[in-house]
Amino acid sequence: MSIKINDSRHDFDEGMTILQVINQAGIAHPQICHLPEVDPIETCDTCIVEVDGKLVRSCSTRAEAGMNVQLSSPRAKAAQTEAMDRILENHLLYCTVCDNNNGNCKIHNTVDMMEIEHQKYPYEPKCTKDSVDLTNPFYRYDPNQCIACGQCVEVCQNLQVNETLSIDWERERPIVLWDGGAKINDSSCVSCGHCVTVCPCNALMEKSMLGEAGFMTDLEDDILSPMIDLVKDVEPGYSGIMAISDAEAAMRETRTKKTKTVCTFCGVGCSFEVWTKDRKILKIQPVSEAPVNAISTCVKGKFGWDFINSEERLTKPLIRRGEAFEEASWEEALDLVASKLGGIHRKHGRDSVGLISSSKITNEENYLMQKLARQVFQTNNVDNCSRYCQSPATDGLFRTVGMGGDAGTIKDIAKAGLVIIVGANPAEGHPVLATRVKRAHKLHGQKLVVADLRKHEMAERSDIFISPKQGTDQVWLMAITKYMIDQGWHDEQFIRDNVHYFEELKEVLHTYTMDFAEHITGVPKEKLIQTAEMIRDADGTCILWGMGVTQNTGGSDTSAAISNLLLATGNYRRPGAGAYPLRGHNNVQGACDMGTLPGWLPGYQHVTDDAARKKFERAYGVEIEEKPGLDNIQMLHAVDQGIMKGMYIVGEDMALVDSNANHVHDVLSKLDFLVVQDIFFSRTARYADVILPAVPSLEKDGTFTNTERRVQRLYQALPELGDAKADWKIMQEIANRLGADWNYSHPGEIFAEMASLSPLFGQANYSVMEGWDSFFWGSLGGESTPLLYMNGFNFPDKKARFALSDWVEPAQFPDEFDLHINNGRMLEHFHEGNMTNKSDGIQSKVPEIFVEVSPELAKERGVVSGSTVRLVSPYGALRLPALVTDRVKGNELFLPMNSVEKESAINFLTGPAVDQRTNTPAFKQTKVRMEVIRKEGKNPLPASNPRNKKRHPQNGVEVERKWARPGYEHLTDVEKG
């Protein structure tokens, strides 16, 4: 099918708009309010074209075969110019002294493109000068520069779906409002940055850009204002102004460095440009080409990078001498590490040394970490922090479908007819992924079921919210599976073709009736039946889960029960369906893929697999042990028993993140020699003999693998700070001092070596992942595989297996510990907060830790927000402020994990219970008793925190209200406007 644009023929696909055809053909055409990520906004009218004699908006008109489209007929031109004139009435073109003049200002570029010389309606400010809203710590809004195009509103309402912004169309001069008219910092705004990113001009700007981006933008107002007035009085044609500002923008290009990077916080894998000027981070600039997030970010990814230039960064190697650490040269520190770890290894053998890798460092660095273990120390004692979170999910998937990764991509999640979220809060833990669910749910009829202890944002938005008793998810999952099979709602054909052990599964499910589930979980069976009906009716079901499932004694079996349910209902091997464990760190998936696991070589080749092991033995020139090494937990036991004497821990704050931290501290003290490599002086580093200063993601090249199994490159944006070095360089130095002969000069070479040994990555290399391109592992043939299992499940016979396990009961506590304490992430802080707590802006929103107490419990115990309470578990005690909120209920407490203090960090309460199959600590199974120490105190959550505010949902920008304004004259010929 084709249409004619300016008399030449252009092909299009069904459903495309005229504007999409124009853009696909690369024809320059004005489109101020067009955003590919959302539905047509239709406020700016600059994209108007003449179609068969009629003026229409090209952004919202579908292309139809045979259309004759004129982009610059006299009538079309006149309409576009009038539209632009209406815009310029609201915006002053002081481009040369504007911080948004960086070559990508949409208004500037459109004026340029349309060759506009003068404006018909003179600029008039809408508000007084002091109406610029500077209250938010990260961005500002200047209504006097705002053109009311509503892109910010559309993304806030319908892409991020935080529902804070609106346009006051009924006002004489419409402007953007927060919560209907509050100051930004006093609104429900979560500072995700979407609005700032899409603003086509400088009305919404990152504060970090102000006075910094341009050569002449740091002028005092008493010079700036007369200068702008001068330009106005002189009234030159705009082409003159544009030429000067273009020249100035070109100068900025030489100074502002723009580097593609991949976010270092959660596992969603957002990528964006980071703009830097020397070491200063000017801003994070998301782009539509970013494959996971496009223009989306959360507060951390957009604004949380202050830690990079923190004074607290480690910049010199440190060596323990007596009662203090002393700065040392790299030579001295590395020689000491090599001689001590090497000495321990020689004297006590392979079991005496253990390595712990990190989910924050790159794939290449993880690969080298396991190589260091296996080649240099000839041990399989290497593990990473997925042991604390994701191993049970991986185990559940390995058992059932054969690959330890998400079944599809974020697009499948957006596309699913039903999303079920179990024990996870993506709105805070995986914010950008959550936006896709929120959007699909708000606009596209997707159904949402949430099972969680807490009534968090996703629960509030859900169609069905169930709150099973802690540790009982496996029961209701099995009950629904049984119920659906009993009702005949399962996918008989799919099971017959694809899955083993159906009869056995039915036997295991025998006791898991709806009544049993209601009895154990406390969830009314009607709700479970409704959920089963939703699965039956949905065009594709995705199940998302997190630590609320995995960090339990039955974490692995519950994960397998999720996979069983999906298998029974045919929700694999198709788009818009499948299992999605939400990986928590930027590279927790990659750390596992790269084989920093005691039982797995890179690319999920098991150490017991003779052929695979032999391959690595040949490549490494050593013998590799054929039995799995020790995991994190077992390593600590080995240290306790005096078997393990030396450890090398990279980027992992074990002393804080491991369960039962008090015990971990005792154990770390027992080591003969401990090397800690980190960017900050962590709690674990206190126990070190040598501390090696590493660098964060912005200071190195490499790749990260996100929760979708997508491998993406990051490029070095900043030089290494001080004497700190990229982790891979440090590992290479250590290895070579111990007799290895590594000669990597760039991470690309490390990746190539890994790929040559791992069939899963057979066709991956740095050139297929250039720029915004990415690679999905998922086929043994090594090709990029966005959707898993399309050619069968990952078993020799291509068939999946139902896992056959009974419910694992949660850990028991003595009666005196009467309150359950849950823990998890907060949106603003990443994990325990050692990066995000370096940001003044984030700290102003969430300055301190607290424990959430339900209104019922608060009333019963005489607790108010701000009371100081003491929480005591069998393993430790904390003292911290309380926050009363109905996000929690009854005797359930919630402790966010953003604390690095012994007084308030959750793991000084958690105990030794672990998942039966993977040893992952059952962090979520902890009970405490609570003592009120002081009743009155300051509310730990500042008034400016968005949790204290009500959202203002509406149907996007609501352009109809603009069209209904008295005196509004339509520029199109079509009736609706």
Add this chain to the structure above:
Amino acid sequence: MAAPITTINRREFSQEEIQEAKLNELQSLLAEQEQAVKKILAITNELNEAGILDAVKAMAEAREKLAGIAVSQASREPVTNMINHLTNAAGMLSSINPETTSKLAASVQSGLTEAELYRGSDTKVSVFQMLTALNDPDINEAVKFSLNFLKGMGKELNRS
């Protein structure tokens, strides 16, 4: 056995050590870029002798004031008027066909030469001479051009 410690003794460098390190760094930079540095020194010497450095220094020190003066001067109405004149004049010139202007310039030049030729003579020009002169094809062309020019100018004046 390693007790947890939180003290970090940063190596404090004395002023002399810091200075020496910086000097070393500079020294190696100088050695690397010897040619360029020599040229720059020669240029600064020239600038200094010409008194330009003094002027630049004074301007740099007074930059805020100067910018303020410049902007306030430039914003006065006579100046904005002048700038508008200049831009308008520039606009006018740019909208005229360059071929016309070059022809016109050549004609003016030829006219001047011719006029210069007869400047000394004090003979008066009679009305009859003027009328007969119209028959001269060169004079007729010039008068026609002037009349048409006046017509066009009048049109534009009437329009506004």
